[in-house]
Amino acid sequence: MHSKVVSNSGPAAHTAAVYLARAELKPVMYEGMLANGIAAGGQLTTTTDVENYPGFPNGISGQELMEAMREQSARFGTEIITETVSKVDLSERPFKYWLEYSEDAAPHTADTLIIATGASARRLNLPGEEKYWQSGISACAVCDGAVPIFRNKPLAVIGGGDSAAEEAIFLTKYGSKVTVLVRKDKLRASNIMAKRLTAHPKVEILYNTVATEAKGDGRLLQNLTIKNVVTGEISELPANGLFYAVGHEPATSLFKNQIATDEDGYIKTTPGTSYTSVKGVFAAGDVQDKRYRQAITSAGSGCIAALEAERLLAEEEEDASEPIIEAKKSEVNGAAPQYKTNPMI
Ligand code: FAD
Ligand code: NAP
Numbered sequence: 001m002h003s004k005v006v007s008n009s010g011p012a013a014h015t016a017a018v019y020l021a022r023a024e025l026k027p028v029m030y031e032g033m034l035a036n037g038i039a040a041g042g043q044l045t046t047t048t049d050v051e052n053y054p055g056f057p058n059g060i061s062g063q064e065l066m067e068a069m070r071e072q073s074a075r076f077g078t079e080i081i082t083e084t085v086s087k088v089d090l091s092e093r094p095f096k097y098w099l100e101y102s103e104d105a106a107p108h109t110a111d112t113l114i115i116a117t118g119a120s121a122r123r124l125n126l127p128g129e130e131k132y133w134q135s136g137i138s139a140c141a142v143c144d145g146a147v148p149i150f151r152n153k154p155l156a157v158i159g160g161g162d163s164a165a166e167e168a169i170f171l172t173k174y175g176s177k178v179t180v181l182v183r184k185d186k187l188r189a190s191n192i193m194a195k196r197l198t199a200h201p202k203v204e205i206l207y208n209t210v211a212t213e214a215k216g217d218g219r220l221l222q223n224l225t226i227k228n229v230v231t232g233e234i235s236e237l238p239a240n241g242l243f244y245a246v247g248h249e250p251a252t253s254l255f256k257n258q259i260a261t262d263e264d265g266y267i268k269t270t271p272g273t274s275y276t277s278v279k280g281v282f283a284a285g286d287v288q289d290k291r292y293r294q295a296i297t298s299a300g301s302g303c304i305a306a307l308e309a310e311r312l313l314a315e316e317e318e319d320a321s322e323p324i325i326e327a328k329k330s331e332v333n334g335a336a337p338q339y340k341t342n343p344m345i
Helices: 011-022 062-075 162-171 191-199 295-317
Strands: 005-007 028-030 079-081 085-089 095-099 108-110 113-115 119-121 154-158 177-181 203-206 209-216 221-228 234-238 241-244 248-250 281-283
Touching: 005 011, 011 028, 011 062, 011 113, 011 295, 062 079, 113 295, 154 162, 154 209, 154 234, 162 177, 162 191, 162 241, 177 209, 191 203, 221 241, 281 295
Parallel strands: 005 028, 005 113, 028 079, 113 281, 154 177, 154 241, 177 203
Antiparallel strands: 085 095, 095 108, 119 248, 209 221, 221 234
């Protein structure tokens, strides 16, 4: 039995692994084999340059950054297994889990789990999207907005929520104009964000409007075909950049009905910690964070998860601390319970 399993392979999991391995807890990492449609290494393997991760003044490619993180995890003794966890049983400790293609075999077991399965940005599958993905089309303005192809060019954002508002306002620093396409006749964004967006002189909002095609010169995006869903009118919108802000999907189907999640499927954690509703299960990274979704915030929460897991195991080893409130099955859809190890109490 492993005393610790770190699941998955993005910045959250690798940070947790480095801390756990240095604490000699022999972490095991299942980095996934195209799990959730994403390569081992996580979302950053799908991008070009990462310019906002500290320590790399000239930026670093996402692939290179994740290879370096993997090397660092391995260097301190993390066992990295290139397989996908396909089933878990969190009803009692040690937790049981199974791997893809070998679900008939006896389960693996672990005292603690760190869930860091990440999330993926929703895409719209527009005609032309595949061709211009990362060549004008992106799902992360904060990540990609500053690249030269967007400087002083018309840009577009799809979505009417807080992310769309935030991304559009962020993009006004770079683009000549930002057009926000909202499929309904109103924004979903909070009042304060909606006010900021509507008041911005470089932003135009087109309500009742959807994009139907992304077009370019074969290399880079140049414009969008858009449609007013009320009048049926079709027109062309110049756009050298298109940013999706239509929500994310956390990779939590594996844990459905076994751990508390919010209405969008994100794992609930006690604020400021990685504690979930199940004692011994910690969550880090995008799988529990729909607000920030950055490599550095994921890495930070991976560190927190490792330190909290380490503390729990140490307390249990000393037999010095029984949980104040046991996680019960009935709490699966409720708030995350508190433990003695929880610094919040
Ligand atoms: P992820 O990176 O999502 O990794 C999770 C991993 O777990 C994946 O490899 C997945 O395959 C694996 N997995 C899932 N389920 C299983 C399973 N059942 N078994 C085994 N493995 C599993 N952030 C920045 O800070 N700067 C940037 O410049 C930046 N650029 C980005 C560009 C793009 C195109 C995208 C999509 C995101 C970008 N981000 C950027 C956001 C950043 O990538 C994420 O916030 C960060 O990767 C989240 O890390 P994570 O550890 O939570 O999980
Ligand atoms: P969201 O609130 O779910 O909004 C998604 C938006 O995308 C909605 O306007 C939705 O339209 C639109 N959309 C969905 N599918 C679409 C499609 N196929 N075509 C066109 N439009 C589509 O997601 P989010 O904005 O990412 O926010 C997620 C959570 O994080 C929210 O709780 C939000 O408050 C929070 N957040 C807060 C801040 C902040 O406070 N500054 C910043 C970012 C995120 P409809 O409205 O028509 O459904």
